[in-house]
Amino acid sequence: MFKVFLPLILVPVIACTAITLTTHRCQRAEITYVSGPEPETLDPALLTGALEGRIVAALFEGLTQYHPKDLSPTPGIAREWRVSEDGLVYTFFLRESCWSNEEPLTAHDFVYSWKRTLLPETAADYAYQLYYIKNARAFNEGKIEDFSQVGVCALDDYTLEVELERPTAFFLDLTSFPTLLPVDRKCIERYGEDWTKPGNMVSNGPFRLVEWRINDKLRMVKNPYYWDADQVRLQSVAALSIESINTGFNLYETGGADYLFGLPLPIVQVLKGRNDFHTDIYLATYFYRFNVTRKPFDDPRVRKAFAMAIDKGEIVNYVTRGGEVPAKTLVPPGMPHYQPPLGVPFDPEEARRLLAEAGYPAGKGFPKVELLFNTSEANKDIAEVVQQMWKKHLGVEVTLVNQEWKVFLSTVKNLDYQIARGNWIGDYVDPNTFLDMFVTEGGNNRTGWSNPRYDHLIEMAASEIVTRKRMDIFQEAEKILVEDELPILPIYYHVSFNIYRPYVKGVYPNILNVHPWKYMWIEREES
Amino acid sequence: MAGGQSLAAYILRRLGWLVVVLLIIATASFFLMRFAPGGPFDKERNLPEAIEKNLRAKYHLDKPLWKQYFIYMGGLFQGDLGPSFKYRNRTVNEIIAESFPVSAMLGLYALSLAIIVGVATGTLAALKKHTAFDFAAMSVAMLGISLPNFFLGLILLLIFCFKLPLLPAGGWGGPDHLVLPVLSLAAPFTAYIARLTRVSMLEVLSQPYIRTARAKGLTEFRVVTRHALKNAITPVVSYLGPAAAAVLTGSVVVEKIFAIPGLGSHFVNAALNRDYTLVMGTVLLYSLLLVLFNLMVDIIYFFTDPRVRL
Numbered sequence: 001m002f003k004v005f006l007p008l009i010l011v012p013v014i015a016c017t018a019i020t021l022t023t024h025r026c027q028r029a030e031i032t033y034v035s036g037p038e039p040e041t042l043d044p045a046l047l048t049g050a051l052e053g054r055i056v057a058a059l060f061e062g063l064t065q066y067h068p069k070d071l072s073p074t075p076g077i078a079r080e081w082r083v084s085e086d087g088l089v090y091t092f093f094l095r096e097s098c099w100s101n102e103e104p105l106t107a108h109d110f111v112y113s114w115k116r117t118l119l120p121e122t123a124a125d126y127a128y129q130l131y132y133i134k135n136a137r138a139f140n141e142g143k144i145e146d147f148s149q150v151g152v153c154a155l156d157d158y159t160l161e162v163e164l165e166r167p168t169a170f171f172l173d174l175t176s177f178p179t180l181l182p183v184d185r186k187c188i189e190r191y192g193e194d195w196t197k198p199g200n201m202v203s204n205g206p207f208r209l210v211e212w213r214i215n216d217k218l219r220m221v222k223n224p225y226y227w228d229a230d231q232v233r234l235q236s237v238a239a240l241s242i243e244s245i246n247t248g249f250n251l252y253e254t255g256g257a258d259y260l261f262g263l264p265l266p267i268v269q270v271l272k273g274r275n276d277f278h279t280d281i282y283l284a285t286y287f288y289r290f291n292v293t294r295k296p297f298d299d300p301r302v303r304k305a306f307a308m309a310i311d312k313g314e315i316v317n318y319v320t321r322g323g324e325v326p327a328k329t330l331v332p333p334g335m336p337h338y339q340p341p342l343g344v345p346f347d348p349e350e351a352r353r354l355l356a357e358a359g360y361p362a363g364k365g366f367p368k369v370e371l372l373f374n375t376s377e378a379n380k381d382i383a384e385v386v387q388q389m390w391k392k393h394l395g396v397e398v399t400l401v402n403q404e405w406k407v408f409l410s411t412v413k414n415l416d417y418q419i420a421r422g423n424w425i426g427d428y429v430d431p432n433t434f435l436d437m438f439v440t441e442g443g444n445n446r447t448g449w450s451n452p453r454y455d456h457l458i459e460m461a462a463s464e465i466v467t468r469k470r471m472d473i474f475q476e477a478e479k480i481l482v483e484d485e486l487p488i489l490p491i492y493y494h495v496s497f498n499i500y501r502p503y504v505k506g507v508y509p510n511i512l513n514v515h516p517w518k519y520m521w522i523e524r525e526e527s
Numbered sequence: 528m529a530g531g532q533s534l535a536a537y538i539l540r541r542l543g544w545l546v547v548v549l550l551i552i553a554t555a556s557f558f559l560m561r562f563a564p565g566g567p568f569d570k571e572r573n574l575p576e577a578i579e580k581n582l583r584a585k586y587h588l589d590k591p592l593w594k595q596y597f598i599y600m601g602g603l604f605q606g607d608l609g610p611s612f613k614y615r616n617r618t619v620n621e622i623i624a625e626s627f628p629v630s631a632m633l634g635l636y637a638l639s640l641a642i643i644v645g646v647a648t649g650t651l652a653a654l655k656k657h658t659a660f661d662f663a664a665m666s667v668a669m670l671g672i673s674l675p676n677f678f679l680g681l682i683l684l685l686i687f688c689f690k691l692p693l694l695p696a697g698g699w700g701g702p703d704h705l706v707l708p709v710l711s712l713a714a715p716f717t718a719y720i721a722r723l724t725r726v727s728m729l730e731v732l733s734q735p736y737i738r739t740a741r742a743k744g745l746t747e748f749r750v751v752t753r754h755a756l757k758n759a760i761t762p763v764v765s766y767l768g769p770a771a772a773a774v775l776t777g778s779v780v781v782e783k784i785f786a787i788p789g790l791g792s793h794f795v796n797a798a799l800n801r802d803y804t805l806v807m808g809t810v811l812l813y814s815l816l817l818v819l820f821n822l823m824v825d826i827i828y829f830f831t832d833p834r835v836r837l
Contacts, residue, residue: 009638009639009642012635013635013636013639016632016635016636017702019632037796038614040613040614040615041614041615041616042616043615043616046615046616048570120577120580120581120584121581121584121585122581123578123581123582123584123585124578124581125568125570125574125578125582127578127581128574128575128578137577140577140578140581141577142577193610193616194616195616196616197616213625213788214614214617214622214625214626214788215626215788215789215792215793216698216699216788217698240698240786241788242697242786243783243786243792243796244783244784244786247696247697247783247784247785247786248786250684250688250696250697251695251696251697251698251786253689253696254688254689254692254695254696255692256695256696256697256698404565404799405565405799406563406564406565406566406569406799406800406801407563407564407565408565409565409569409570409571410564410565410566410569411564413569413573423571424571424572443572443573443574443575443576444572444573446573
């Protein structure tokens with residue numbers, strides 16, 4: 001019996017123990033941070049998430065880069081640029097820089113990279129970030145096959161000319177965005193899908209990739225061939241892929257990490273007074289969508305009444321409690337040069353009057369409605385409070401319905417709802433990243449709402465080059481969205497939570513919650 | 528010799544069935560997955576139509592379902608589980624190759640610990656029937672069965688990471704990373720095995736042949752290890768098949784609490800993400816393991832229990 005049984009167990013146990021004991025363990029990186037779930041990809045053309053963006057921004061550098069304090073575009077691989085008077089042609093003058101394998105990086109690399117992102121077979125989710133470039137959309141849709149018709153061209157090794165469809169005021173913000181980062185042609189042609197693996201990857205940023213284990217960790221070390229290597233003070237950065245934010249926090253608290261992005265909401269209150277806790281307004285808004293194609297929310301008065309019956313202050317003070325800011329507009333505060341409209345106030349009396357005017361005095365005769373959200377405690381808590389407010393102030397019964405994430409997305413996309421939770425995180429610091437969502441038939445509109453004047457204004461803003469005028473146009477458009485028509489009901493602006501040790505220096509608060517590793521350093525006080 | 532031949536034939540027959548079972552599971556899960564609402568490319572932000580079309584073309588989702596099925600099965604027969612939909616630069620084979628050894632190692636330690644501690648405790652409790660030891664051991668075992676392992680994991684974390692900072696709160700790499708997850712994972716199995724062993728041992732100890740062994744003047748230690756345990760352990764062996772599979776699947780929660788890069792998280796997340804190929808890969812792997820473990824248990828029976836005829 002034991003002759004059969006014992007070796008069956010003992011041999012593998014001994015083997016595993018031997019492997020564990022002999023496996024080489026790297027020395028701890030200078031900064032170890034909890035990155036969140038496993039990165040989906042490190043291919044700049046394919047990535048879509050913020051956590052991947054944080055890693056890729058350390059590995060690659062675009063024509064421009066974010067200023068660490070105010071996020072304005074500052075010279076990256078382009079040492080300077082010229083914009084034509086009509087705002088349509090950008091000429092970038094590249095510095096002489098090289099890849100992490102010491103090969104030179106030229107304007108042709110940008111042409112190759114952008115072409116790769118736009119090729120239909122690359123199937124890049126964010127290819128539309130390049131649609132501002134002349135004919136880029138047609139190329140991505142397969143309508144034209146000749147890339148020379150797309151408005152990107154290397155005039156010589158170090159000059160890149162980009163022609164846009166329309167003057168795009170935020171184009172220099174986009175050139176810092178991951179989708180527009182350069183990738184190395186030789187590396188991709190050599191390794192194919194495997195080019196992002198450590199050992200294969202060639203990059204051009206402040207760091208290079210040396211280790212990447214799935215669901216475990218990723219390690220980057222300083223790239224000595226980076227053009228601005230003298231500025232880079234960190235020698236190594238490690239990103240831990242930890243799915244559960246609670247586990248991430250445990251690790252931080254017990255010294256396993258130096259930096260944690262995001263926090264478990266229930267403990268935010270407890271951490272508020274600590275010197276390693278940092279919070280800032282974030283470029284993201286939590287809102288509800290109304291399905292305007294169906295009764296009763298086809299009537300703007302009903303939508304407005306619903307909006308006016310919600311005390312958002314109560315939601316942020318007693319429900320979310322993370323320091324979120326009540327929202328009356330879709331565009332969060334902190335957008336340079338932009339003065340948002342006022343939105344609608346909390347006014348139950350006016351709300352009741354509007355509802356009565358729409359034919360439902362004191363909520364009488366109001367049909368059954370459902371409020372849909374994706375399954376999560378946070379969404380449920382908010383929905384319950386909102387449900388109470390509508391009952392109290394409008395006399396309307398609303399049923400709460402939750403669905404699993406992908407089912408929820410499909411329901412909302414098919415306009416198979418009445419009121420649904422929405423959320424939007426801006427890509428760049430310009431009102432357009434929020435407002436262009438709600439143009440007629442916009443892919444992210446998902447309310448069925450359409451307003452010709454609104455469409456026209458968003459169109460106008462896209463062609464306007466004078467900042468003040470553009471911002472006025474956006475204000476007028478947003479007024480339609482959040483004061484007159486309300487296909488959406490803004491609830492609050494998100495805040496970002498970061499927690500990092502006091503010896504981590506060079507982190508500056510900003511609304512994108514972007515904190516480039518390039519500018520950080522460690523400064524321990526001598527004890 | 529005859530026994531050897533029949534064993535080989537038996538194993539071959541079971542392996543033949545295994546292929547059939549896996550084919551049925553692959554087919555059922557392929558279609559079930561596709562009928563779930565929402566798809567791998569549905570995200571908070573909608574994709575422009577042309578881009579979604581590119582994505583669907585890349586992953587063959589633009590083809591009719593039956594064609595997709597044959598493409599997938601064609602790959603499967605060559606051992607290719609396809610590319611992951613979510614992890615864009617990785618194949619399912621790669622993900623499993625990297626994650627499974629971690630779960631397997633964790634499961635192996637947990638199961639070994641459960642067998643050693645469980646059998647020893649159960650045997651002692653049976654020998655010291657109705658004493659304080661018996662009572663205490665069985666109470667602890669009852670607790671071990673009823674406590675969910677995430678709760679135990681959190682208690683262990685609180686004690687050994689926060690109150691007494693002796694062990695890391697999560698991660699993978701060294702022996703110190705193994706202690707808490709192995710303990711949390713092993714606890715319910717240890718408890719179950721202990722109870723199982725005790726009951727079975729009590730029954731065996733009352734058998735006439737044990738009396739004979741004692742009458743021969745053998746020491747109690749020898750009676751128990753040479754004669755009693757051999758028979759008493761049979762129920763434990765039959766429990767090991769499902770237990771081994773349960774240790775691997777049950778590690779989902781433990782892996783999450785201790786940030787262990789095993790297969791557990793993929794098992795759940797792949798379904799939530801509609802990562803069709805990764806779901807298929809993990810489902811097939813677990814099915815394969817379950818069937819193989821059960822087969823192994825039957826083979827062990829063949830060697831340990833002369834009454835068993837395959």
